[in-house]
Amino acid sequence: AKKSSAGQCPTQETDTIFQRIRTQVQKSSSNTYIFFVFGASGDLAKKKIYPTLWWLYRDGLLPENIIFIGYARSALTVEKVFQNCEKYMKLQDSERDLYKKFISINSYVSGSYDNPKDFQRLHNEANKIAKEETANRLFYLALPPSVYGSVSELISSNCRPKEPAWLRLIVEKPFGKDLESSNNLSKHLSKHYKEEEIYRIDHYLGKEMVQNLVVLRFANRIFSRVWNRDSIAAIIIIFKEDIGTQGRGGYFDEFGIIRDVIQNHLMQILSIVAMEAPRSTKGEDIRDEKVKVLRRIQPIKMEDVTLGQYVGDKNSSNEEHRKGYLDDEGVPKDSKTPTFAQVVMHINNERWDGVPFILRGGKALNEKKAEVRIQFRDMPGSMFEVDGEKTARDELVIRVQPNEAIYLKMNNKRPGEMGFRVEETELDLTYNERYQGVKLPDAYERLILDVFMGHQINFVRSDELEEAWRIVTPVLSEIDDKNNKNVNVIPYPFGSSGLQEAFDICSKYDYTYS
Ligand code: NDP
Numbered sequence: 001a002k003k004s005s006a007g008q009c010p011t012q013e014t015d016t017i018f019q020r021i022r023t024q025v026q027k028s029s030s031n032t033y034i035f036f037v038f039g040a041s042g043d044l045a046k047k048k049i050y051p052t053l054w055w056l057y058r059d060g061l062l063p064e065n066i067i068f069i070g071y072a073r074s075a076l077t078v079e080k081v082f083q084n085c086e087k088y089m090k091l092q093d094s095e096r097d098l099y100k101k102f103i104s105i106n107s108y109v110s111g112s113y114d115n116p117k118d119f120q121r122l123h124n125e126a127n128k129i130a131k132e133e134t135a136n137r138l139f140y141l142a143l144p145p146s147v148y149g150s151v152s153e154l155i156s157s158n159c160r161p162k163e164p165a166w167l168r169l170i171v172e173k174p175f176g177k178d179l180e181s182s183n184n185l186s187k188h189l190s191k192h193y194k195e196e197e198i199y200r201i202d203h204y205l206g207k208e209m210v211q212n213l214v215v216l217r218f219a220n221r222i223f224s225r226v227w228n229r230d231s232i233a234a235i236i237i238i239f240k241e242d243i244g245t246q247g248r249g250g251y252f253d254e255f256g257i258i259r260d261v262i263q264n265h266l267m268q269i270l271s272i273v274a275m276e277a278p279r280s281t282k283g284e285d286i287r288d289e290k291v292k293v294l295r296r297i298q299p300i301k302m303e304d305v306t307l308g309q310y311v312g313d314k315n316s317s318n319e320e321h322r323k324g325y326l327d328d329e330g331v332p333k334d335s336k337t338p339t340f341a342q343v344v345m346h347i348n349n350e351r352w353d354g355v356p357f358i359l360r361g362g363k364a365l366n367e368k369k370a371e372v373r374i375q376f377r378d379m380p381g382s383m384f385e386v387d388g389e390k391t392a393r394d395e396l397v398i399r400v401q402p403n404e405a406i407y408l409k410m411n412n413k414r415p416g417e418m419g420f421r422v423e424e425t426e427l428d429l430t431y432n433e434r435y436q437g438v439k440l441p442d443a444y445e446r447l448i449l450d451v452f453m454g455h456q457i458n459f460v461r462s463d464e465l466e467e468a469w470r471i472v473t474p475v476l477s478e479i480d481d482k483n484n485k486n487v488n489v490i491p492y493p494f495g496s497s498g499l500q501e502a503f504d505i506c507s508k509y510d511y512t513y514s
């Protein structure tokens with residue numbers, strides 16, 4: 001460790017961290033590896049998967065003997081796939097030669113998602129390109145969930161490498177639409193794969209601050225003592241986006257915001273914030289504790305749900321903001337699908353009884369932000385007031401993005417003044433100030449590396465999934481029922497900060513805005 005240029009704090013040697021990963025990946029890699037991108041023609045492949053593979057390759061983090069094979073129905077070529085991706089690659093001029101080398105180890109095969117012959121052809125082609133039958137194989141399913149079933153089955157029955165090589169299957173969310181379909185998918189996958197071959201990706205688990213939650217909670221006595229109902233009034237976990245569905249309306253309309261971000265990203269964060277201390281930092285120990293706490297959450301009740309759908313703001317100078325959700329391609333004109341939701345969850349255990357966990361997610365709001373706010377109870381028997389009112393509550397904020405930070409809102413004597421005038425201030429650990437020069441890898445970079453290394457800690461286990469669906473499925477069935485009079489989807493203008501009705505529920509649950 002060395003002093004940062006700010007001279008206050010040790011910074012990590014980024015190169016050392018990457019060197020360590022590189023050594024670990026490459027040590028285990030005397031073999032050849034084949035990384036298959038299913039849905040290579042699609043949105044996720046172009047925006048995230050191919051760019052991530054390029055960055056990992058560029059930084060020397062992948063095994064040396066690796067090849068990539070894209071697969072989809074479209075009649076494409078490698079050149080076309082890379083033309084589609086180019087604008088997301090963040091390519092520097094100095095990297096052009098390496099980039100060409102990367103493209104040269106890519107291939108593309110076109111075929112169906114349901115014909116075994118196409119999968120046999122893919123298998124033979126892969127053996128031919130790799131020049132061996134014992135290359136380890138990673139399959140990334142960047143596909144609509146409707147084809148997960150057939151594709152996973154056909155990969156298992158036609159595309160397995162010869163032993164001792166391994167196969168790992170990376171499955172994108174959404175894992176099902178409700179408890180029943182998710183359980184069916186889990187059963188289907190477990191028929192064809194061992195659990196250690198399945199990597200259900202929730203990219204929020206690859207974010208720096210989400211990973212840091214375990215350290216923050218369990219390496220600091222100052223927090224471990226107060227992390228419970230005696231000291232905490234409410235916990236709120238927020239996801240906000242300042243963009244609409246942007247052409248993904250066809251997909252989104254079938255799912256809605258609860259399935260898109262709350263059931264997965266926000267509930268994953270909740271389970272880490274609320275779990276008991278795991279026996280160790282081993283993946284299975286942490287996942288065991290996450291499941292245990294989920295089991296203590298009652299299904300959400302409709303009265304604890306606030307729903308909204310964005311509409312165009314006709315007065316906005318921003319053209320995108322003038323369009324509402326119903327204007328997006330693929331969205332039925334009478335759609336009631338929520339693009340904003342707030343749900344309140346209650347954990348029935350000794351630590352959390354009576355503490356509301358408020359999960360809020362919304363698209364087309366005023367900013368892009370994800371954070372966890374842990375609000376402490378009022379100071380009992382306080383001697384202080386601010387303008388005749390109680391002093392503000394302490395609040396610990398973990399900002400997941402953008403601009404990662406942990407800060408503690410607290411009361412302080414106003415500096416330089418006589419007497420005890422109290423003002424609210426912050427103990428602030430903003431990462432780009434404190435850890436200058438440290439590169440935080442993108443979530444997909446970390447998670448794809450995890451798959452190479454066989455680490456499942458940051459992936460979702462089937463029992464976690466089952467519990468998360470159990471909690472949200474009853475309200476989802478109500479929301480999906482178009483004739484249900486209890487469901488009120490409130491319009492909000494593109495660019496607003498949220499729904500007043502949602503803020504009112506927070507106040508009802510004793511979360512106060514300072
Ligand atoms: P796309 O709609 O772009 O689909 C990917 C590919 O699948 C398409 O290029 C198409 O390839 C094929 N495809 C599309 N519709 C169908 C269909 N009805 N039946 C069979 N094949 C079809 O999806 P995304 O790339 O956006 O998403 C892929 C997965 O990743 C989804 O599960 C999504 O929920 C998840 N995801 C996506 C994110 C994103 O930002 N896009 C973010 C997080 C998760 P072809 O026709 O060439 O076969």
Ligand code: BG6
Pocket residue numbers: 203241260261370
């Ligand atoms: C995805 C959702 O899982 O997460 C998208 O499907 C959302 O709707 C995205 O935009 C947000 O991810 P991030 O990393 O940009 O916060």
